[in-house]
Amino acid sequence: MRTLFDTDDYAAYCHCPRKAFLSLSGHPAGNPHEYVQAIAATAAKNASSQLRALAAAAAAAGRSVAEDLRSQADLIVRPTIQFRDLAASPVALLASKNTAPGKGVQYEPVLAAGTCRVDVEHKNRLNYIGYVLTQVQHSPPARGLVFTADGARHSVRLDTTHRAVESAIAILRTWPADSKAAEPPAVLNDHCPSCEFRVGCEEKARQADDLSLLDRVTPKLLRRYHKKGIFTVKQLSYIFRPRRSRKVPHGKTASFNVELQALAVRTGKIYLQQVPKLTRNSVELFLDIEGVPDRGSYYLFGVLVCDGKATTYHSYWADDAKHEHEAFAALVDKLTEHPDAPIYHYGRYEKQALATLEGRGRHHGVAFESVRKRLVNISASIYGKGVLPGEVQPPEGAREVSWRNVVLHRGIRSAESRLAPSLGGVLRRLLQGKAAHLQRGRLPSAAASNQRALEDICDGGLQAQQRRLCGPSKATVHGGSRRDSQEVRRHTEVRER
Numbered sequence: 087m088r089t090l091f092d093t094d095d096y097a098a099y100c101h102c103p104r105k106a107f108l109s110l111s112g113h114p115a116g117n118p119h120e121y122v123q124a125i126a127a128t129a130a131k132n133a134s135s136q137l138r139a140l141a142a143a144a145a146a147a148g149r150s151v152a153e154d155l156r157s158q159a160d161l162i163v164r165p166t167i168q169f170r171d172l173a174a175s176p177v178a179l180l181a182s183k184n185t186a187p188g189k190g191v192q193y194e195p196v197l198a199a200g201t202c203r204v205d206v207e208h209k210n211r212l213n214y215i216g217y218v219l220t221q222v223q224h225s226p227p228a229r230g231l232v233f234t235a236d237g238a239r240h241s242v243r244l245d246t247t248h249r250a251v252e253s254a255i256a257i258l259r260t261w262p263a264d265s266k267a268a269e270p271p272a273v274l275n276d277h278c279p280s281c282e283f284r285v286g287c288e289e290k291a292r293q294a295d296d297l298s299l300l301d302r303v304t305p306k307l308l309r310r311y312h313k314k315g316i317f318t319v320k321q322l323s324y325i326f327r328p329r330r331s332r333k334v335p336h337g338k339t340a341s342f343n344v345e346l347q348a349l350a351v352r353t354g355k356i357y358l359q360q361v362p363k364l365t366r367n368s369v370e371l372f373l374d375i376e377g378v379p380d381r382g383s384y385y386l387f388g389v390l391v392c393d394g395k396a397t398t399y400h401s402y403w404a405d406d407a408k409h410e411h412e413a414f415a416a417l418v419d420k421l422t423e424h425p426d427a428p429i430y431h432y433g434r435y436e437k438q439a440l441a442t443l444e445g446r447g448r449h450h451g452v453a454f455e456s457v458r459k460r461l462v463n464i465s466a467s468i469y470g471k472g473v474l475p476g477e478v479q480p481p482e483g484a485r486e487v488s489w490r491n492v493v494l495h496r497g498i499r500s501a502e503s504r505l506a507p508s509l510g511g512v513l514r515r516l517l518q519g520k521a522a523h524l525q526r527g528r529l530p531s532a533a534a535s536n537q538r539a540l541e542d543i544c545d546g547g548l549q550a551q552q553r554r555l556c557g558p559s560k561a562t563v564h565g566g567s568r569r570d571s572q573e574v575r576r577h578t579e580v581r582e583r
């Protein structure tokens with residue numbers, strides 16, 4: 087176990103204690119995710135250009151921190167600050183302009199980001215550097231600076247109490263050098279898709295049948311179940327209690343039930359809490375939009391037109407802000423060619439993107455209003471109503487960021503070949519990839535059955551699917567206790583697929 091802690095260790099601990107543990111104990115890691123690599127490369131480039139821009143850098147570079155602190159230079163470039171077992175390496179230290187008279191020069195840490203906005207990780211890193219700097223200069227810096235990839239400089243207020251940093255460091259120091267017992271359990275979380283230890287952790291979580299494999303299991307919910315002695319998906323599946331009435335009250339939509347999800351995973355069945363209702367039409371449009379969130383830009387618009395006889399795909403690319411406007415105009419024109427067709431999309435992203443783009447230009451007026459009214463969020467029609475067996479594919483988020491990486495670093499056109507198959511099957515992507523949000527983890531066979539089920543529900547077979555799912559045949563539930571089966575049969579609209 088390494089005993090010198092640095093900024094990366096603290097940042098890793100903030101994401102996930104297990105990540106910090108594995109990193110400190112020298113556990114073999116996989117390759118960093120493409121997106122992480124891309125962001126790191128952009129951050130390094132950004133740091134160099136920002137430092138070049140600071141004219142005083144040349145004069146101050148190369149000196150030791152102690153020397154600079156004594157000489158009270160205005161700028162210290164790429165210092166390594168060390169205090170006992172803690173080390174911190176900001177891009178630079180800048181002399182604060184708000185130092186009280188007679189206190190000497192006080193420094194503020196500077197970081198370079200690979201994104202265009204300041205996020206929680208930058209704040210965590212600055213807080214850690216601020217803590218180590220406080221030990222050296224005997225005064226806490228009130229703020230730090232982040233240079234973002236768009237050239238902007240952001241001031242970040244630092245936590246001068248250092249409580250979070252001190253408690254994390256106290257835990258890091260307690261991890262013994264050679265003890266496996268101290269290894270934090272693999273609890274999957276939002277950081278996993280971009281973590282270099284994801285393969286091993288997913289395997290561990292699956293072996294342990296950990297609750298974090300399920301979607302929507304928050305740390306708070308996990309603690310609640312752990313207090314009740316429930317640690318596995320299988321255990322959770324036995325505590326599902328269906329509602330007394332078969333019917334959902336009018337106007338009320340069924341909410342996602344993690345216990346029913348666990349039951350679906352154990353039995354391999356599809357459970358319907360409420361039959362999904364979708365508006366169908368002879369001509370239907372499926373919309374998908376890709377963007378770079380931290381830049382607030384959109385680079386690809388895809389439309390699948392299904393007119394009952396044929397399906398055609400249309401994609402509109404935007405290399406920059408000007409082209410973004412043109413691509414958006416072309417998209418609105420395409421969507422208005424079929425004024426009565428519903429426009430399906432998965433999740434809120436497309437609706438928000440369209441509203442943002444219209445807000446930027448305000449050129450389409452009536453045409454845009456007609457588009458806005460026809461938007462149908464498939465997710466809202468399915469989510470919580472149908473519970474499918476199977477686990478999500480974590481690379482969904484990772485795939486998105488990886489595409490973004492390709493766009494950012496290899497150019498828009500080179501990404502086209504990777505995206506084309508996806509655009510070629512916008513519907514498939516909507517259903518296959520994004521609908522798999524139901525769980526984290528991976529279970530290919532179940533994912534395939536999910537896809538079939540969703541395609542049936544959403545792709546022309548709705549009526550048939552409803553008949554099959556809710557028809558006269560008796561419901562059957564396999565697995566679980568007899569009491570479970572009877573209860574489920576009595577109270578829920580469970581239909582064998």
Ligand code: SF4
Binds near residue numbers: 103108282284285287
């Ligand atoms: S993969 Fe997930 S659980 Fe494992 S170390 Fe990384 S963040 Fe933590």
